[in-house]
Amino acid sequence: MSDITKQSLSELVENIKGKKLSSSEVTKAFVERSEKSKELNAYITEDYANALNKAKKFDEKPNLDLKLPGIPMAVKDLFCTRDLRTTAGSKILNNFVPTYESTVTQNIWNEGAILMGKLNCDEFAMGSSNETSFFGNVQNPIDKNLVPGGSSGGSSSAVAAQLTPITIGTDTGGSIRQPASFTGTVGLKPTYGSCSRYGIVAFASSLDQAGPMAQNVKDCALLQEVISTYDEKDSTSIDFKRNEYGKELTKDIKGKKIGIPKEYRVDGMPKEIEDLWKKGIEYAKDCGAEIIDISLPHTNYALPTYYIVAPAEASSNLARYDGVKYGFRAEGENLIDMYEKTRSEGFGAEVQRRIMIGTYVLSSGYYDAYYLKAQKVRKLIKNDFDDAYKKVDAILTPSTPSSAFKIGEKTNDPVSMYLNDIFTVPVNLAGLPGISIPAGHDAKGYPLGLQIIGKAFDEQNILNIAYAMEEKINFKNNITDWWIK
């Protein structure tokens, strides 16, 4: 079968279970395609030889009752993987080899999947274009020199280019949904507390969530079913009744009430995005949903709130990188000098910027004016959603205010880069689930996504809405394999 890499996860699972394909055949196909795709720079660390060995072992004694039987998978390099280097896209973790496994990846391997390698990302997941990675830019398979979004840019590029059947990313302010939107793929940010944060390199602990990134909604639901578990190793993991998201997936969304927030019509938003949104509303109606106008009055305050809360938490989390216990160390004249040089040489510019912002807003004399203020506005933003959900079951918005941009286009202006996350950040602040699905193309032929936001713990509902709309939208990604010589 020459077209193995074109198959969706669900098809591959079915073919392996039906003994039409072996894990070795599937793994070999994705490894070969990954090897031919080095120009995308989607991988930071490759683990192909081990993957092929594991596939062979799987085939010798296949357990076909598992949910991901012998499926090869590359994951974002923010998840700690035992005995395989985990860098978080940073020089400071360039030589870090974890001695333990993240809960989310462990859940995946427990269901039979096989690790193929670690995917590129913005340094410590701080970025919207994958350009802050110590390991270089990632190419978007849609077009040369186009960013794949970020921070899960290696993940989105790898899924869109079919280097891995499916993957996982992390989303602190949009890092799954924005890259999914930029590459014509599907990305789900689950409810805060749904997927364990144990073993994920921390960025902003009150916002970070892991989630699936896939070629279609069904695959996404299947992986969510695997990764979402209660975990006592994560103190904010929530013990709620999880659905069998894949099994319970349905296109029947008749009578579902979908809210359209007027505040998401932002100044300067391209007409293409506005048109896409209108089209999305029509698709939702076609699926039998009821459309209701709603208001989320504090939407405009979400980004400024985020740029206090996230850097504050980051500055605290990243204090651990001191050159003593693990990671990069620069020699210094004394202990303090060693700390300062290590952090100055080990962190990239964006990470340093955010640590400085965070340190400032938490520092004596500024805490109330910034950090406490932001926490209060965060409450108002969450209240907006709570009020809206008295009237609706889900909310439909664009995923991003534009399509993918060129590499280098926004690197000199941090604020214009931050504006990428204007539609995704409120969801993280309120701890809600959100999914981005591809919904159309702009004039340049670049993909555009729509976001469906749900109530807390209501992943099944937004997956169902996405599943129903996906069929109506019938999106086709235009990928020409331009990078394969």
Add this chain to the structure above:
Amino acid sequence: MSIDLKTIKHISKLSRISVDEKKAEKLAGDLNSIFDFIEKLNELKTDNVEPLTSVAETTLKLRSDEVKSKNLRDQVLKNSPKENEDYFVVPKVIE
């Protein structure tokens, strides 16, 4: 508001990130544009709003205080940049 070079030096000290003059100037520019953007929050009156510290509306679970992993010394030291026998090595701190 404006963040001057003196403030940048102060934050860099608190952050334990060394900053030279050139970098300090660049950072001051960046931070000023970011804080201009953040100042928008001052439009809102929040006197009677409770701060939101966590969206996970759950009380922390208690567990028994028992050792679950043992003998991790080698694992703990495995990634250290410099060690001597069972210890991390740092520049001399006591004369």
